[in-house]
Amino acid sequence: MTTAIEPGKGGLRAYLTAEVSNSPTQASLQRLYFGCRRFAENPLAMIGLGILVVLLLVAIFAPLIAPFPMNEQNLGRRLLPPSGAHWFGTDELGRDIFSRVVYGSRITLQITLLVASIAAPIGLLVGTVSGYFGGWTDTVLMRITDIFLSFPGLILALAFVAALGPGIRNAVIAIALTVWPPIARLARAETLTVRSSDYIAAIRAQGAPAWRIVVKHVMPMCLSSVIIRITLNMAGIILTAAALGFLGLGAQPPMPEWGAMLSTGRQYLLGSWFLAAAPGIAILVVSLGFNLFGDGLRDVLDPRDE
């Protein structure tokens, strides 16, 4: 099946669509290619991906995109409605709301990535250890997981923030503490299917210590589903972080965090609705982006639903 129609590009396509793959690398590249193609056929998922790409670009190039510095005050031009100069209007201190929303994307992205990179390893560790060792270890760890799961996420995050004190760093820790339990459940389920396979038995027969088996041979098998799961959770993380900011317990002013901006906008709601409108739409669009992307990802990787 190597009939290269166009040289170069056609060769690659033929390589990716060949009916018989000649190497493991080719096989996994083919799987990736067909996965991407299925993803690309889903318009909603592509919209989600588009939103996330835009978010990433905006966050990276924020200083170039924003027409004003994020904290530049101009009391002579406060609470102006949207106009050509100030696309989303100005806030109570005369700061350009558009610029602040643009810079806010950095904070949102940071929070989400930080939460994910704290929660995923915790969940992965608890889940794999629990699943691999079984017995009492499993019972105790899963009980603890269940207890964390028996609180609604936002309430538990609020309780942790109350104990740790308000602020963006503590908000990240608090949210991470509420996100890991479902991941641990998932990692445990994956571990249970991997545990009894022959290759694990072979490594064990060679005398590898348990921690080595867990870290080097079980964890990598769980990694992909954990990553998918955390992607699906991203929208929830964003909404929780924004809710904490809105309640005055997350990011603190003058930080241009969207939830905190909404909270200030609330005080000027009836006269200047646009103060609250723009950051809210930003939260909505980004969390919609993550939801669409996550849905698409799940459809590609787990076609059971359809």
Add this chain to the structure above:
Amino acid sequence: MSVTDVNQPRETISRRPEASKIPPWAWDAWRIVSSVAVTLLGLLALTFFIGRMLPIDPVIAIVGEQADASTYDMVYKQLGLDKPLYVQFLYFMGDMLRGEFGNALFTGNKVSADLMRVFPATIELATIAITIGVFVGIPIGVLAAVYRGSPIDHFARIIGLLGYSVPTFWSGLMGLVLFYAILGWVGGPGRLDVFYIDIVDRVTGLLLVDALIAGEWEVFQNAVSHIVLPASILSFNAIAFISRLTRSFMLAQLSQEYILAARVKGLSKWKVIRKHAFRNIAVQLLTIVALAYAILLEGAVVTETVFAWPGFGRYLVSGLLAGDMNAVLACVLIVGIIFVSINLICDLLYRILDPRTK
């Protein structure tokens, strides 16, 4: 909050010993009781732990910075802080189980009294919201499944996605601007207009019920105009949750052969859906609705803050902002207990109502 968790089967904690003479129901009862006890203990331990993480010195919070050493020591001993940690935990457990949550410093009342006062407002709000959620969510879900791939299905999908993506604090604020400030269709923040407050005697704490008991029609109307918007905003997430799961439950039923058989027998499409498919998902739906109700409590924290609704969520947030751990821990513990109870009730309902689980 995630949808996928709901479909996963619950794991049995331990298997009944085959040879034992214990009857199955007693074993089940023991399993449930022990699992609830362990979870409750865990809830208490977690709240205790959160309380100890506090950077604020609890003694100074009570006696103030200027207190001399002897006063400090006295309060230190009174709070039991000189005892070992597990003794402190036992004290804490005893207090919590007796409903002794201590005093809320920011209201000056007992936390238990405060909670009794604020909870009905939340129950009222959440009940109206879940009613909206059920009567809008289930029909959307059923229609989306029956007309799969049609515009209705796409509409349902969009509703679902938006319900999961819209920050309720934002939609609440925008709702206030549009429906209250601009259009004037609904009442503003709070449960009543100022001049209606305290007309009706408090009987149940549910304002709508109390107004009807007192026969105050005007107060009732005013209360309705105040609750419509927050309840609708709060219900949006429930609509998304319920419609999405109704759709997937319904799809699973519609693809089965008994549906086809009933159609072949000559029953009309909607009769099959109503009498066969829907009846089979009814128990699943019941548990989903119960779960959605529990999730509404979480949403209430934000919604109540936006609408100045004097309920449990606003109480929790005020306690948080005032740094009042007694109030916060009591709220967190109670929400945990409600969550666990609702899950337990769902489990039991499932066993009792669905013959397939036997």
